[in-house]
Amino acid sequence: MAISLIDTVKSVMDDMVYRRWRYELDGPDDHWKTVAEFEADGGADCEDWSLYLIVKTGLREHDARLRMVIGEVYSPRRVGDETLYQRGMHAWVALLGDTELWCDPTPGWPKSISPATQWPRKALWGRDYDPSTLSFTDKFSYGD
Secondary structure (H helix, E strand, O other): OOOOHHHHHHHHHHHHHHOOOEEOOOOOOOOOOOHHHHHHHOEEOHHHHHHHHHHHHHHHOOOOOEEEEEEEEEEEEEEOOEEEEEEEEEEEEEEOOOOOEEEOOOOOOOOOOEEHHHOOEEEEEEEEEEOOOOEEOOOEEOOO
8 A cells, every 4th residue: 555645744744753853043154954964963944844854755755746835924922812923934845736735844833734725824935846856946936
């Protein structure tokens, strides 16, 4: 029985949680870490967590259609009796198919894999991953 792409993504995310790597904020010389750099450092920012998930999934699922998405997230914050939403930039992963599913491997974010419409986020741009060449496409806009 073949393992589904969703099962593979869940397996990779479980492994990432098990290793107890830490989240790090972007630094002034921010660059996307390679898988080897990520594993050696034991910590990374949201782009690195997403990149790691994409590459590790692509190594197991050679026909996987995956995308790194960069966009705005809205994080709830309680102030007195009100819930306010802070807006910030963030990276996550899209699984491409009949329906675009989003998941977020970054620590502190829900580990669900669900349709894009169920996330309080706005995708701004993305890059598709090609597991056959181990590379990303040029940046493109999601549009409005």
